Structure formats: C-alpha cells, structure tokens
Amino acid sequence: MAFETVIGLEVHAQLSTRSKIFCACSTAFGASPNENTCPVCTGMPGVLPVLNRKAVECTIRTALATSCTVQRRSVFARKNYFYPDLPKAYQISQYELPIALGGHVDIEVDGGTKRVGITRIHMEEDAGKLVHEGEFAGAQASLADLNRRSGPLMDIVSEPDMRSPEEGGAYLRRLHDILVYLGVCDGNMEEGSFRCDANVSVRPVGQAAFGTKAELKNMNSFRNVEKALEYEIRRQVELIEDGGKVVQETRLWDAGAGVTVSMRRKEEAHDYRYFPDPDLLPLIVDDSWIEELRATIPEMPAAKIERLGRQYGISRYDAGILASTRALADFFEASAAIYGGNPKTTANECVHWKDAILAGTLSPETISHAVEDRERGTVSATASKKLVELVLSTGKPFRTLRDEQGLTQLSDTSALDLLVDKVLAASPKEVEGYRAGKAGLLSFFVGQVMKESRGKANPKMVQEVLRKKLGPPMV
C-alpha cells in the first residue's frame, strides 16, 4: 500500500526584544541562574503583567510578512497547569482570539513553488529552565532557573500542508529566513530561539481523512527536524503495515540514537482551563499602527532572490545564497553599487568571503576594489585573494595594501612592449626557432618577460604582445 505523509509545523520563536514580554527583566542569554528575574516573572503574590509593545510589533510585522490578517482585537488567556518552571502555575498565552490568522509562506520544492498555509500566530510567555540533579529518570531533585521565564515567544502554527520531510525542512528554512530578515528573532536554534514541534501522520494515498498524528518535539536543527520526520513516517508506515495502529501521543526526538521515543503518557488528560486573563485587557491594534509597521517590512527572501537574478543577471543559485542572509544580500548590493562592472564576479566574491562579511570584518569597498582591480587586470586572482586576507589581518584598505606590497600587475601596453622587445632581442635563437614552428617556445618568452618584470606583468597581456610581435609560427 502506498502512503501519503501529512505534516504540520508549530514554530516557537523567541522575539528579539531587550526586555521580557510582561516585565522589565533582561532577555540576555547566558546570565547566571535567576539573575534576570524580578517579582513579576517569579510569580510573587500580588504581581501583575504589563505587555511589551515591541513584542507586539514584532508579531504584527511577522503576520504582515506572512500575509496573515492582523486581528484588531485579540485576547490573552491563561493556560493553567502546574510545573516548577512555570511560576504562576499558568502561562499567559493567546487562545481563542490570537493576534493573527490565515496567512501563508511560499516554499520551493522540486523546482516549483508550493504554498504552505499559516493557521494562526499568537504571542505567549516562555517557561523557565529545569536542571535535573543527576540522570533525569533517577534525579532526586530538580533546580529551577527562571531567567528565560516570561521571555517573549511567538507561536506560528502552519496548516497540515506539507507532504514530505523535505517540504517540512524547506518551510522551516524559509520561515526562519523571514523572521531573521524582519529582525524579530535571532534564529539561533542551538540556544532555543527558534524551536519547532511537528505534527505528523500518514494515510493511504487517496484517503481524504487524516491519519492519527504524533507530535514530535526536541529537534534543535533543521537537519534534525527532517531526520525525525523521516524516522517517524517510517515508523508509522511500518506500524500500520504490521497491522498496528498509530496512537496520538507526544514523542521526543533522540538525536543520538536517531529515533523518536514516546513521552511517558500522563495519568491525567490535559485540561488547561483556558480563560481570558483578567490582569490584561484586550490587545487593540488600529489601522494606523498596522500601516506604520507595514512600512518597516523589508523585501522578503523569495522576492529578493527573484529580483537579484533579474537585476544583476546572477544565477538563481548564487542569488539564493546571497539572499539566505539579509546582511549578505545588502552587502552584495552595496558592493555592486560601488563597482558595477561584473556583478557575477562580485557575487562570487561575496559568496567566497561570506563568513568575514557576516562577521562584519569586510567592507563593500574592499570587495568592490578587489573585483574592479581584477577586471582591469591591475591585480591577479592570486594577489587579490592574498590582499583581501591582508585587509582582514591588518585592517588597512585594499588599495593601500596593494601599493605597499607592490602586488600591482603590469598591464600598461607600452611598458610591456619595451620589456618584450628587450627579451626578444636577447634571444634571437629562440625567436628563430619559434618562427620555424616551435610554438611551445611561447611559454619560454612569457617566463622571460615575467622574470624581467619581477613577476608584475600581466601574463595574459604578455602573451598577447608576444603573439603580435612574433607573428604566427610557420607551418
């Protein structure tokens, strides 16, 4: 029997705000335990939440960039459950009335474009962190660190529109790029800034109803998401083929073992008793605020790839690499604006020096000068690479280094004429040999000219001058 896979993804993105969503504590990563806490985020008696405007703006901008409808009125609700990393024993989230509904993201799969629906986007506060003393299962105690508590989170829930792990991965990467482009999330999966849960089920091809789904958690890289999905699909298909049934449950991805493992089912069914948080009033968003934020939405990755290809004539592949990071694409365009000679070379240089560019250690001037000097023949490919490396190590400008190091190529025809004449005059026997048909002697002359110029002559031009002066060899 052939099976079809159905995947829906829920992304939890930590918003790039300085302070937490409902209190003024810092969101900085890596502080010592409970350093970034206050009475509000530790849930002391009598404390109250106040909503961070920036967190709302980040969410609205995401909604606009994914074509969602921003709701003029949304409501924060309390999700009630007990856990030591949840100080008030409820999480403030949005439930019945989230801030955004009904958008989509276009992904590229198999050379075509596919649209993945977004059901909703809502805001909520993060939980704290628990460290277990010893092995989790055998731990005698756990330690609660509430630094991350009440960090601003945005939940983006997709429709079950994806049909393969590749589509899942493509959707996640595209969504990740969008959030990073917007500057609303740093996208760091290792630090948990961009987390993902997956709902996955399989059904016989042709069946309309969805199969029973499993929820997958604990995948901290794109690759792991794809691997977990692949494993889980195989597990479900084999289970059904063996006459078994998929159970609705939460499964954890064990990256080391490469398997998904059922989380021990809790004795009691979850009953979160959601109700509107009486400590917060409805979140009201008016049209002018939305328009103000719409004006801040930069060009999104898909549009950028398309435009870079069209405007600069570079390949879709290169455009894709450049557009994978907004900063890199901006750098490329800045370089191309300084020297517009050949954008393809500029693109190649940007891809080559990607890490340094993203680290902020190279300027668009450096790359544009490198490209220009190479195109003009002033600097060789090897010298150009060496010079950029020197820029990185010394911080001096490219052309200063070029002149200091004497790495300029001799491309002046009249100067080369003199050198070539000198070499030919000194080697009459070889000239005769060449003209008699020993074409291989050309490289001898080039070598002599290069030697005479102490390596500075442009070899390509030396060949041209030699050919002109020697004329064609006799046949």
Add this chain to the structure above:
Amino acid sequence: MANVPVHEWSLLEAARKVRGKEISSRELTGAILARIEAIDPKIHAYITVLPEAAAAQAAACDEEQAKGALRGPFHGVPIGLKDIFCTRGVRTTCGSRILRDFLPPYDACVTEKVLAAGAVVPGKHNMDEFAMGSSTETSFFGATRNPWDVSRIPGGSSGGTAAAVAAAMCFAGVGTDTGGSIRQPASLCGVVGVKPTYGRVSRYGMVAFASSLDQGGPITRTVADAAALLGVIAGYDRRDSTCVDIPVPDYLAAVERPVKGLRVGLPKEYYEGGGLSPEVRAAVEKALKALTDQGAEVVDVSLPHTEYALSTYYLIAPAEASSNLARYDGVRYGHRAEGASGLIEMMSRTRAEGFGDEVKRRIMIGTYALSAGYYDAFYGKAQKVRTLIRDDFTKAFESADVLLTPTAPTPAFRLGEKTGDPLTMYLSDIYTIPCNLAGIPGISVPCGFSTEGLPIGAQLLSKPFREETMFTAAGAIERALPMRRVAPLEG
C-alpha cells in the same frame, strides 16, 4: 468634645495636629501602639504588630519635620494595612498558613502611596484567608471580633481593618473589596468603607483573589477621612494594566457639597424579599430621610438581574481565584509539605496543608467551572450574566445620580453562626456583590444601630469614576445622623 482621647481623633484631625506640632508623631504612634497592646488581645484585629518599625518611622517623621520637611498629607499618622498588601521585608500572610512566613521582596503600590503620604504603619490587619469570607473567621491566625460585641463577627474579609478602625487601633486602614469585603465589615463595625471604581486604585502588590473584581479602598471613621485617604491611594500606576489613567479629583471637597437636587435611586430589588432585617430597613430609611430633608430627590429604579448576582459572583470569583492561587505550590515561597516523595505529591500536600476549608472549596468550584466541558455552562454563562448586571446599572444611572441600599441584610452575626453553611454565609454579601460585578464605586456609611446596639450601614453606589457623588451623599447622611464611631471598649 473637650477631652477626646488621642487615639479617637479622626485621621484628618490627627494629621492636622501633627502638622501644627500640637503632638509629635512619636506620641501619636505611641498612643496607637499602647491602644493595640491594651485592646487587641480581645479583638485580634492585627496579624502582625510592628512596634519597633512604627516607632522608628515616627521618629524619622519627627526629625524630618523638625527640619521643615513633611512627607505628605498624613505625615506621622498611623494607618494600618490589611495583610493582603505586600510590604517589603515585613511578612505578608493574606491570613493563610501557606504564606505564614512570606517576606515580600517589594512594596505594593498602595503601601508605597500610604508611606509616601507620610503615614506610619503600626501593623498588618487580620482578614479572611485570601479575602475569602464575610466574617474574618477563615483566617489561619484566628478570628477577629467585633468591637461592638466581641461575641460577634466584624464582617469580612477586611474584618481586621474595620475592627481596628472601630476600636481606634489606627486612624484609618486600607482594605480590599472583591464582593463587599470593605463595605460589609465597615457596616458591621460602624465605620466608613469605600470600594472605588475598578481601575481607580492600583492592584500592584495586592495579593490577588479575583482579579477582575478586586479593589483596594479606605476604611475610616469619617466620610472626610475616607475621601482624603482615597485621594492618596487612587491614581494611575503603569504596573497594573487594569489601572485607569484618569486624574484624581478632590474627593474631600465633594464631601461638603449640598445634595439639593441630587437624584437618589432606590433599586426596588434590594428592598424586596425576606432576607432584609426590619431594623436595617428602618435605619436605611432614616438615611434616605436625611438626604430628602436636605433637598435630594427620590427616584425608583430597577436592577432586574440582582437575583442572579450571587450565582454570577460565585462562579467568576472562584474561577479567577483557582488560577490566582495556583502559584502557591511550595516551589518559590511559602509553606512546603515535608517528606513528599515526588513533585506532584509535594505540591498537592503543600496546598492541602496550606489552605483552609473555604479557600479549598472555592478553588474546587473555580477549577470545576473552568474545566473542559463545563466552561460554557458555568464560567462562560456567568460572564454573560455579568453583562446583564452591568447593563442594569447603566440604565439605572440614566435616572439616578446615586443609588441608596442597605450594605448588609443584617447587623453582625455571632461567631460560628454561619461557618457550617457556606451558602448562608455568601448571602451576607448579597447587596455588595453587584457593584463589584459592574465595576462601579460604592461606600458604606453608618446610619444607625440595632436595638442590641450593633451598627448598621447604608450603601451608596455611583457611576464609574464618579466617587464624588457618593461622597457628597455620604457626607450629607453623616452630618444628619451623627453617631459614635469608636466602639465603647474598656482599655
């Protein structure tokens, strides 16, 4: 009034005399601390008395005044706080075992404002556990007694504050009112109690019972004192999202205004039915006469959904409370059960040991009302009825400026009389609850005594953020019906 003892002075009088250097804060505070020491063993209005801290505050006030600096309008005057307002470094128990030793790391907004006004805090007042009760009998620290008859309850949940004010163990106090918890004890103890408009006083640092209903407010011996104290604790606070940014008017000026032409509405539903004691009815009629004698007009109004208010309240308040009280889990502060073998057992036993019966009952009701399958039938339904109750008031205020009702159906009942039957106990808040559901302000002002010598209060309700209107009417009643405000207790 030649030889009124120091502790019986009104708040404004005491403040005036400190300002005029007729008495030092040290002497004034000393008199109150002595009074507490003498009287409180009988009344038990205080959970925590702060003799050293209060004396130190008073000394600091005197020193500053000697240098010409006054902290604020209540410079050097002792004002007590219900033990629901967080006080930094001073234990705040909420009348519960679960917070028996809790030291807040911060001050409530009300605490800050009272201190900034120059007040000295002599201690923290007893209360029903987590403000759940109408008699102050549910306090883990033991019941408070009514200063007018120590065999009776002072009302609740701010019973400690009302009793402390009526027994002159402070010049004023700040309580909280979720369904009548300021007005009902004020009525039963013969003092003035104000529940401001929802959003008028910051809830920051006030331990939450039912967040959409809770408001802090003054309990005092005179209407003018209440107006002055509300003027100090009211106002915008950016730490409370439900606090409204509207300027605070001069409430004190409103107390003296004439009531001529004021339209006093009598909601007929409050005077029907068998629950209202004839003595209370007669006393409220005297208050009405006091108003009409001074030129107020009477209008009949109807609040048709009144009979549903109690049910609505007993779904909404416990639902919010079940969530608000979930944080007492033994993890970060408060009581923790000993010897539990795992997390769930630790939390469940901590809460079973830490909470009293009434609190558990309400947590159970609230959890049930919010749980899957019951939300729409209970909590959702109650929120809709809440709309109908609000609309009733909006309509009534089209023809009336202020509504006059009894505060409580009977004078103070005896200790233990209603503890066995929660529903009967709930009925004592029947006239005060609709005001919280509608978010409007209310005041209880003394208007008479029963034949047994127990105080009776009249309730005045006005439009949202129009506290001045009810202060004007309450001032008129107070002027027409002068009566003893300090209970006759032997020292």
Add this chain to the structure above:
Amino acid sequence: MAITREEVLHVARLARLSLPEPEAERLREQLSAILDYVKQLDRLDTRDVVPTSHAIETGTPFRDDVVEPFGDREALLANAPDRLNDCFRVPRIIED
C-alpha cells in the same frame, strides 16, 4: 446538580489538592449544593449577550521595551523552602 465523587477527585487532582476520603465526601455535598444554587443562571436566555471579562472598556496598555533590572536576586530567593545556590530546588519530577 449532583457532582460525583470521581469528579471531585478529578478536580482535586487538577487543582493539586490532596484530599483525604472524608473530606472528599463533605466537599462533594457542599459543591453539589453550590452548583445547584448557581444553576439558577440557566433560567436566563443569554444567547445574544456578549460576555464581560472586565468592567473596563479600553485596550491593554503597553510598556516600552526598556530593561530595568530588579537587582535583588537574594530577596527573590530568600523565601524559597529549598534552594541550591541561586536556584529553587524541587523534589524529583518523575514519580514512582
């Protein structure tokens, strides 16, 4: 409206309240009486009524995204029934 003993125990579990047997029965009776009373609300037709969560009509206010450190971690940790260094310590999570 009678509530069953199982429901009482389920709600107590949700609310993390351990409930000895006699207390469960007493609570069952009291809760049933209260629920009976509040069922009077069913007499009202509220199909077209908008629920009220607040008496306030405005939208929620915002804070600017500015960090204001509390600065007294010790005061926050001082009330902890059990702690290790700067963390709150709780018993093991997996129960037997």
